Amino acid sequence: MASKIENMWAASRFVLPEQRELYLQHREDMKLVKMPELEQDELESFHYLIRDSAREDYAITITWWQPVKEDLGKTCSxxxxxxxxxxxxxxxxxxxxxxxxxxxMDAIIEVIP
Structure with missing residues (x-):
């Protein structure tokens, strides 16, 4: 008898595709962040590293903020x-x-030489 009750609960866990899509969208929205506010000296050091990379031809890693929804977005590198x-x-x-x-340039939040 206990197995029938367990099967009944397992059968009631069916999720519609629309519900699954909304759940996955909600999970993605939870990963979004606001654009960080940077100090002027940080921006100046970013600009210096960028100009130096262009002049000396060496690789850097740039991280930037990409808007997704209103004031929320994701970071890309x-x-x-x-x-x-x-x-x-x-x-x-x-x-x-x-x-x-x-x-x-306004979206850059980190530059690593």
């Missing part, structure tokens, strides 16, 4: 060499062996 700096649009082109990407 990529290593490479700065090949181009666009002063008008305030962005840099980071290039490595696999890909190249334009990154907004």
């Amino acid at each position: 990529m290593w490479g060499v700065i090949k181009w700096m666009d002063q008008n649009s305030r962005r840099v082109k980071l290039v490595n062996d696999e890909e190249s990407r334009w990154i907004q």
Whole structure:
């Protein structure tokens, strides 16, 4: 008799695809973070490392914040060499062996040499 009750509870745990999708979306939303606020001296050191990477042609790792929902977003990271700096649009082109990407200067939150 106990096995029938256990099976009844197991059968009632069916989840609709819509419920599963909402649950997974909620789990993804919990991973989102606000853009960190940086001090002026941190920004200056980032800019110095970026200019130096472009001038001396050495690789750096850049971490930036990418907006997803309103004021929440996720952090992305990529290593490479700065090949181009666009002063008008305030962005840099980071290039490595696999890909190249334009990154907004205002979104950069960390630069590691």
